[in-house]
Amino acid sequence: MKKVYLDNAATTPLDKEVLDAMLPFMTEHFGNPSSIHGFGRQTRAAIEGARKIVAKLLNVSPSEIFFTSGGTEADNMAIHCSVNDLGVTHLITSPIEHHAVLHTCEALAASGKVKLDYVKLTPNGHIDLAHLEGLLAANKSSKSLVTLMHANNEIGNLLPLKKTSEICAKYNAVFHSDTVQTMAHYAMDLKDLGVHFVNAGAHKFHGPKGVGFIYVSSDVKIHPIIHGGSQERNMRGGTENLYGIIGLAKAMEIAYRDMKEHQEHVQGIKTYMIEQLEKNIPGISFNGDVKGSSLYTVLNVCFPPTDNAEMLLFNLDIAGIAASGGSACTSGSNVGSHVLKGICSDMNRPSIRFSFSKYNTKEEIDYVVAKLKEIFTVKKTQTA
Ligand SMILES: Cc1ncc(COP(=O)(O)O)c(C=O)c1O
Structure with missing residues (x-):
């Protein structure tokens, strides 16, 4: 896999x-x-x-x-x-x-x-x-x-x-x-x-x-x-x-x-993921000042509302994709993210943090976006 x-x-x-x-x-x-x-x-x-x-x-x-x-x-x-x-x-x-x-x-x-x-x-x-x-x-x-x-x-x-x-x-x-x-x-x-x-x-x-x-x-x-x-x-x-x-x-x-090369590569991955998500998943938005003063390794995505919000990370995991629902140090606890609450993010919409390194590639992003598209398309059909 x-x-x-x-x-x-x-x-x-x-x-x-x-x-x-x-x-x-x-x-x-x-x-x-x-x-x-x-x-x-x-x-x-x-x-x-x-x-x-x-x-x-x-x-x-x-x-x-x-x-x-x-x-x-x-x-x-x-x-x-x-x-x-x-x-x-x-x-x-x-x-x-x-x-x-x-x-x-x-x-x-x-x-x-x-x-x-x-x-x-x-x-x-x-x-x-x-x-x-x-x-x-x-x-x-x-x-x-x-x-x-x-x-x-x-x-x-x-x-x-x-x-x-x-x-x-x-x-x-x-x-x-x-x-x-x-x-x-x-x-x-x-x-x-x-x-x-x-x-x-x-x-x-x-x-x-x-x-x-x-x-x-x-x-x-x-x-x-x-x-x-x-x-x-x-x-x-x-x-x-x-x-x-x-x-x-x-x-x-x-x-x-390797800092300059690393920054350019990782920022490129983040920008590419933003573009691909906006193109493929209607209703998507981002938590934080994503296109402003923002760390190039982190992208926090706010997905459209879905009945299976809590299954989102699980479904990604099944597809071999590791991401996080908030801070890793609290994953496994049921308490929602204090950061997303603190910035008044819409808590009825699932949010996922994707974070990148020098080892990630655009092909990996294509795979992740395709899986997300699949998940959201299926959900839409189910709830239609
Ligand atoms: C902003 C921030 N501070 C502190 C820590 C804790 O660092 P460590 O895991 O090295 O104890 C983390 C780890 O997630 C972090 O992201």
Whole structure:
């Protein structure tokens, strides 16, 4: 059976070049990086080499990069450390953040440690920056953390990072942006952007799962939330995910090396799918600012109403097509997408997120659109 993987915002396949870079660190180079003997010194040097690669690509110092278990841990770290160490008593986020941010903010607010405000969205699902400024102005007497994602993982809307960081700077607020969906997809000069924290998960850019990093600007001084050994310069206890870190740095190097080609290819796939869907399925529309400021890997499609909405993903799966009904991290739960609710998408119409990678082809899109056409044509006949 043909298999088409269009769920790359959930995770991407590991690049073979990345695997090749990792393999020696699963076999002959196995020393604990904290050991002082030769085996350990060798792997310590490899980790520090990986840190230098990441830092150079982002135009920051290696001392500002800390490896983590992934995007979720780094989101938790940015938010908890802001409250614990930076005097933050007021959080501003949006109703359409990833749960790694939303649930962390909500837990802190429930504990009574902080006041939590949600910034409003514009009609096409962007952050209302005027409202953000209003919230900061109204809370001048408290130290605020603004935590807003760079690209929404369900609808792809992009936040203007520089503009947002300038607003935060005006009110002396700490700024964290969850960049899990955009890291290694766009070139970022973090010094120029003026953010305090950004983060990444390697599995979103053809690296391994279970490893990521947080960038912590040298302008802020924080303390660990995971206590233990002196790893990560005393910032995160626990033996490092050695081969994961090697794979992350390799994946990032490849992403930067091939970025232009990759962006053009993937944007081409997305544009082609939009055209084909509009041509073949009457009544289709898209969630988010799909033809405006939108991440090139994500396309959230709102289908015409159908009696078998809940069977749509299942029918695609039967045809070998992997897509997602929302955020992968909540698929399997019956709760509808908080992002689609947040942007007031028509919840009576089924929505599917298709997300693309460098491995997808236009032929795959033709296959998917043909299957969708079949599903919707059959449904029409059945309900006629
Ligand atoms: C925007 C965003 N933030 C955070 C995460 C969590 O990252 P990880 O799976 O590396 O913990 C994800 C994963 O889907 C995401 O899309």
